[in-house]
Amino acid sequence: MRKIHISHAKSGDVLAVDLFAANGSVLLSRGVRLTNGYIRSLAQKGVQYIYIIDDKQTYDIRPRPLISxxxxxxxxxxxxxxxxxxxxxxxxxxxxxxxxxxxxxxxxxxxxxxxxxxQEDLLINLSDLVISNGYFFHHSVNVATTVKLNTGEVGVVSQVFPGFPLRPIVRVIKNPAGEELKSPYEIDLRKQMNITIVKAV
Structure with a gap:
């Protein structure tokens, strides 16, 4: 699965996790195929990010929620x-x-x-935190976040490390021209110090 901004969602994308309304009820269940109407409605309700199923390249990536x-x-x-x-x-x-x-x-x-x-080895999902100055939120990444690298490639974070919030393992899924790779590969940013994350996309 991968985490995307609602503006990048397309009709036909499949939700990977349940979405909840403000009152705690299920808004849309995982497995629902998104339509343009659903996407508009979610954006109007203030939903910014969703997890989608991506069978081709990120099917095995699973973020661990902060709470069940x-x-x-x-x-x-x-x-x-x-x-x-x-x-x-x-x-x-x-x-x-x-x-x-x-x-x-x-x-x-x-x-x-x-x-x-x-929970053993709990790694806090930073998108669930509200921090007054926003530093950690804006300068850290979570599993399943789509990111752009300084090489121009696009990838999905597949593993994060508590001591290295900006040096995760990234599964590269698009080349610098924006074309999907037939064979995605992973880069451990702890070992590739010349490669950095430019932004989340």
């Missing part, structure tokens, strides 16, 4: 329900006390932390 889809969905749903209730202040006061609200959030955060603590 189930835990994420439950947490988003609970936060959405609570915030919706806060907007309707009168309903909130009659339905839930601040003590109950605190307990609900405590349970959500406990579920997330329990999940994270059980």
């Amino acid at each position: 889809p189930t835990v994420r969905q439950q947490a988003v749903k609970k936060v959405y329900e609570t915030m919706t209730a806060l907007i309707e202040q009168k309903k909130l006061l009659s339905r839930v006390s601040s003590l109950d609200l605190g307990k609900e959030y405590e349970n959500v955060f406990k579920d997330i932390l329990d999940y994270l603590l059980k």
Whole structure:
């Protein structure tokens, strides 16, 4: 699979992971073939990036999510329900006390932390983080991100290393002319110091 910006999505692309709405419900399920209507709708809803299945060149690349889809969905749903209730202040006061609200959030955060603590060799997916100055977000890459190299080639990040956020292994899928390669190959940027990532595409 590979991660692409919604503006690069094409009719016929197949979703590789579920997309969730703001309330935590499934917006589109993995395996859905995108149409122009779906793509427009996703862009209007503020979806910026999606994962697509690319059988030819990146079928075996799988990013590891920061938290499981189930835990994420439950947490988003609970936060959405609570915030919706806060907007309707009168309903909130009659339905839930601040003590109950605190307990609900405590349970959500406990579920997330329990999940994270059980993960071995956890590498945080930086696209899931919000960092005030944005440095790490803008200067790091994640598995399945499509990138352009200083050689002009385009590739997909297939493996990242905690100590080397800008020196991942990249599977090159297009030559500098933008033509797809019949036989993609991988470059370990930790060993090829003259090759760098110019930007995510």
